[in-house]
Amino acid sequence: MSVVMSRTGPAWQGAVDAVRAWRPLLSVEALAVAASLFFALTANTAFWRAVAAGGAMPWRLAVAAFVMVFAGHALLLGALLARPWAKPLLALLVVVTAAASFYTQAYGVYLDADMLLGTLHTEWAESRELLTPGLAWHLLVFAGLPCLLLGRIRLVRRAPARALLVRAGFLAAMAALLAAGAAFGFKDLSALVRNHREVRYLVTPANYVYGLGQLAFAGAATGDTPLQVVAPDARRVAPAVARRPRLLVMVVGETVRADHWGLNGYARQTTPRLARRSLVNFGDVQACGSSTEVSLPCMFSPYGRRDYDAARIRGSQSVLHVLDRVGVDVRWRDNQTGCKGVCRGLRYETVSPDADPALCDGLHCLDGMLLRDLPLQPDAGGGDRVVVLHMLGNHGPSYFQRYPPAFRRFLPACETAELGDCSGEQIVNAYDNALLYTDHVLDGLIDRLETVDGFDTALLYVADHGESLGESGLYLHGVPWPVAPREQLQVPMVLWFGPGFADGAGIDTACVQRRATRPASHDDLFSTLLGLFDVQAAARDPAHDLLAPCRRGIPG
Known part of the structure; x- marks a missing residue:
């Protein structure tokens, strides 16, 4: 050549x-x-x-x-x-x-x-x-x-x-x-x-x-300034009769949209285990924001979306700090990217990504790890307790990595983070499989709570925000709140009472079922959580306490 x-x-x-x-x-x-x-x-x-x-x-x-x-x-x-x-x-x-x-x-x-x-x-x-x-x-x-x-x-x-x-x-x-x-x-x-x-x-x-x-x-x-005290007048109201200590496990879901939640009437039953239980499902719940960074601090704040001020919320204590201050044992367990300041200074632990090869891959763990060694027994001194579990949930785009193989039920499922390489059906299938696993984890948690000795138990599950799955060309979440689509702002919420909790708190569960048919929002969580532990404060707003109309002596 x-x-x-x-x-x-x-x-x-x-x-x-x-x-x-x-x-x-x-x-x-x-x-x-x-x-x-x-x-x-x-x-x-x-x-x-x-x-x-x-x-x-x-x-x-x-x-x-x-x-x-x-x-x-x-x-x-x-x-x-x-x-x-x-x-x-x-x-x-x-x-x-x-x-x-x-x-x-x-x-x-x-x-x-x-x-x-x-x-x-x-x-x-x-x-x-x-x-x-x-x-x-x-x-x-x-x-x-x-x-x-x-x-x-x-x-x-x-x-x-x-x-x-x-x-x-x-x-x-x-x-x-x-x-x-x-x-x-x-x-x-x-x-x-x-x-x-x-x-x-x-x-x-x-x-x-x-x-x-x-x-x-x-x-x-803002810098590293101390958090502003919230509800400085907060105090516990002594019950009329002696009661057992209360344990509330609050599960913060991740990226779960309300219209794919089986209990809300979705065409697919993505919550088959929870559907068999006696619990309260809130079918119309609006999130504080369309991202964890916004919603998590907002949902635990007294200001919420109705008085939204990001700097004020991030610079102030959360409802967990108020509960801790009045003597409730507060603990946070995380399988996500932290509590965004909500639990600053409180008892905190995170799931180790290599804790168990069966549930972890060295980078992240399935949410089943959150149930490992849960602190469900009272301390020697007794007293009420709140345990917050922060799930990995349905965080995208790798929905297929949020559940074990046994939950690959809706097929074919998208099994890549390149959502553009998958059809709309494949993306939805993977997303819904992850919901099946969340249903499984919550059901297993309720099984544990039913057998707890020494506490009256309850569970509250609510997602931080929803998710877009291709509607209007949008995927994932994080669209600014004023223009965010419904898919990113409407979230599921479930409340379960164990034996003795509702009676001890004077709560009419039939009334709560009726209340659950009305609109609710993250703004209601601050006052509802204070009410569950008999905390009085000027910042506690009865209009935003979901259970206030259903307590004994108050018309429902």
Whole structure:
């Protein structure tokens, strides 16, 4: 085989030499323009789909939106980039933006501050499931190649005064262009923002840069300050007659949507074991938020969604602190990513990911591990107790890893974290199999509680938020609460009373069954939990105590 030779060597050698010699000289402002065009064209597919969701995109809206996305990012980069750190910072932004755009496109993720906070608090076992081959290819194309090109660029040097003047002019020009784009498509843009406020969380990388700024500011404002005391006047009300100590096991479910809960009338019986028991099922329950990071602190707070203030909630004690302060033994056992501050300073333990090879794979454990060695016997001093079990539940996208093989009943099931590789039926099958396992775990827990000696026992199960399974192109959860779909906000809740608990607390269970047919929410948990342990406080609101109308002497 012959090789075509030139005077200086093989024919391809010239092309190699040309690539090696390619070292374009750009100003930081030109680099910001190039990067902004790149982001607008490659990182915002989910945004453009959302803008065009109603059909053909009006041309004025298309032009205005593109100009604003481009100019907004150019303005942002113009403010962030300076010659000494322009290339490394931009390389970091390119990599993170490529990852962010993959998740917004693949799962319909909205990157607001709450979603970013949850991401930052995600543990390796959970985040590992999201590191898929699809992500690797996406990063290779949309981060690897641009970073190689970025490495070849040389940046113009300017005298400080001239650099400052040029940068000020650039920022002014981009601000003017941004304003012009807004004015050009004002009518269509205002309608879009009014009807679909959530689309702003899809503009990448502005979405996560702004969200991280919010988190940094909130972190600087709150710091490590002590939690504000909640219900300082809380006190136990002595019972009229002597009673046995009470044990409540509260199970916080993960990512369970109400319309797939068998007890709520779902076409499939995903709760066959619980359906055979005498318990109270609340069929219309709204969550505080669409993510664990929001819902968990909110559901244990006196403020809830009706007075929602994230900083106030995170900076204050939870109902568990109130119970602990009045003498209830409070314990938290976790099979998730922690209690998000709800149990700060209280007794806490987490399930070890390698505790039992039958239930654990070294990264996470099935929820059956939560029942191992439960503290169900009273201490020498007696007294009431609350044990909170925080489940892994139906956390996606790897639903197939949330249950053992014996619960592969709905087939074929999606058995990959790449949900785009599965049909809608396969995704739902895997999700519903995980619900069957939750039903099994709860049923086994009730079996244990029925045999406890020394306590009157009860169980309260409620999920923190729901899940999207492909509806409207959305997967997983975390859409901002004001625009979150019903699938992410409606959750199941179940209450079971063991022998003696309802009678000892003066609760009419028939009345509770009637109350369970009315709407309820996470906002009701704070006052209901205080009521279960006879705690009086000004913060306890009878209107939000689900059992108040059903206590002896009060009309139901």
